[in-house]
Amino acid sequence: MKYGSMSTMPSSSASESSPPEQDGKLMDALLASRRRWKSLTQLVADFIFETDDEGHFTFFEAGPALGWNDQELIGDPGSRLLPFVNSAPTPNPFQTRNVIRSRRFWIKRADGTFGCMLIYATPLLSPxxxxxxxxxxxxxVSDEISSNADLAVARLHSEIVRRITATMRSRALSRLGIPPAFDELAAMLGACGGILISERPEGKVENDDDDAEEEIVHRLQSGNAAFDSHVENLVRQSEAKLSFEPEILQIEGHDVILCRSRVRYNAPAAMALWRNNLGVWSQDDANLADAALATFASALEMSALNRALARNARFDPLTGMLNRNGLLAEISRRLPRLDRERLSGTLLVIGLDRFSEINVRFGFEAGDSALQQVATYLRDAIRPTDLAGRLGGDIFGLWLDGADHFVAAERAEAFCQHGAAIFLSEPLTLTFSVGLAARNWETGESVESLIDRASFAMRSVKLAGGARWHTSLEESSP
Structure with missing residues (x-):
């Protein structure tokens, strides 16, 4: 049965024998005491209550924090406001036999949610x-708890990202630090498997195999090969590339975090982490994985930029061939092997005859197209083991690896007889002036000497009218 909101303490047998006038004064004193207590507690409290010896509310008044009407809970057990009261190890504040000071309890609001309340309670005794x-x-104190929880999560995220960054910086190259940092992230999040993929950039320069980026940066195998392969395919799917927001997916009894990071100077990086069982990841976990991926993607981007700088230092951007420095460096790298194997090598320096007339007649864009077509022709005319490069302007260089003067002379004769057919607004045939410089392994001649001799021979042919080849027979001493 429900009681009044201002019910009093149980009366003693002594009060029953007291004169009515004395009983009235006692009741007035109790009511006045109640009003003073209520007025004081309302200054600091979000709700005030009294219960009887069975823990049922005899008085309850709450502000907007809980949303209950003052009379709504009168007569109901206090356990109605407690979550899982039967299994909770904490005491019931509405039935406590001990004083409770500043202890946190989760109290049910009228809308069914729970708020964290700092409760002060004291037991009442009969006469x-x-x-x-x-x-x-x-x-x-719900806002405080939420704020502290958010701060704790932020601190945890900051510490994990700091440790990942420190792990990556401990390596000579930041990209080499990604695998151990990835493993550390997975361990801290309790992931059983994971994969990190950097999509291969489009338009890779020809002959640049050494600089090609591995698509799979790192893989943490979970022991379930079929599931690992399934997630890897999911990461690669085009549908997964539509969103750059971290996602939590439930796949075949696993919770999977999938995230993708956009970078400015490299293809996007994608990452997946997964745990056994469902409902174990939180959005905070997904956000942390996304933050870690941003760090990994930055390292991959820096690696791509370094590769691009190295490539630009070695390759000609117009034709994709080795530039002068790249060609000379690669020839120098091969000379010691040729000397050990007692093999020759020959450098051909090839100049295009009257190339300036193409620029004048057809324009500079047509001239660039002509150079690109000649570059393709020269690459196709040599073996895979040989080298082709653009030395500058309309001058090209070919290194015939292991070829002596006679083999190179046959190749130069074919160039000069047939020239190169190109197609602009009309078909044309370009002729070549070719200078040869053969290197004998016994001389130990440097690559600088070779290119000087071959260039001088090529210029001699040009001065004589072009469309011929000439050999420099002088060789420097070792």
């Missing part, structure tokens, strides 16, 4: 010293 109920108050 005979028996437990008669509890009186107390609660202060809402």
């Amino acid at each position: 005979t010293g028996q437990h008669a109920g509890v009186r107390g108050l609660g202060i809402d």
Whole structure:
């Protein structure tokens, strides 16, 4: 049965024998005491309550923090406001036999959610010293708890990202630090498997195999090869490339975090982490994985930029061939092997005859197209083991690896007889002036000497009218 909101303490047998006038004064004193207590507690509390000896509310008044009407809970057990009261190890504040000071409890709001309340409560005793109920108050600290939780998560994320960054910086190249940093992230998140993929950039320069980026940067195998392969295919799917927001997916009894990072100077990087069982990842976990991926993607981007700088230092951007420095460096790298194997090598320096007339007649864009077509022709005319490069302007260089003067002379004769057919607004045939410089392994001649001799021979042919080849027979001494 429901009681009034201002019910009093149980009366003693002594009060029953007291004169009515004395009983009235006692009741007035109790009511005045109640009003003073209520006025004071309302200044600091979000709700105040009293319960009887069975833990049922005899008085309850709450502000907007809980949303209950003042009379709504009168007569109901206090456990109605507690989550899982039967299994909770904490005491019931509405039935406590001990004083409770500043202890946090989760209290149910009228809308079914729970708020964290800082509760102060003291047991009430009858005149005979028996437990008669509890009186107390609660202060809402939900915002503080939420703020502290957010701060704790932010600190955890900051520490994990700091450790990942430190792991990557401990390596000579940041990209080499990605695999151990990835493993550390997976361990801290409790992931059983994972994969990190950097999509291969389009338009890779020809003959640049050494600089090609591995598509799979790192893989953490979970022991379930079929599931690992399934997630890897998911990461590669075009549908997964539509969003750059971290996602939590549930796949075949696993929670999977999938995230993708956009970078400015490299193809996007994609990452997946997964755990066994469902419902174990949180959005905070997904956000942390996304932050870690941003760090990994930055390292991959820096690696791509370094490769691009190295490539630009070695290759000609117009034709994709080795430039002068790249060609000379690659020839120098091969000379010691040729000397050990007692093999020759020959450098051909090839100049295009009257190339300036193409620029004048057809324009500079047509001239660039002509150079690109000649570059393709020269690459197709040599073996895979040989080298082709653009030395500058309309001058090209070919290194015939292991070829002596006679083999190179046959190749130069074919160039000069047939020239190169190109197609602009009309078909044309370009002729060549070719200078040869053969290197004998016994001389130990440097690549600088070779290119000087071959260039001088080529210029001699040009001065004589072009469309011929000439050999420099002088060789420097070792």
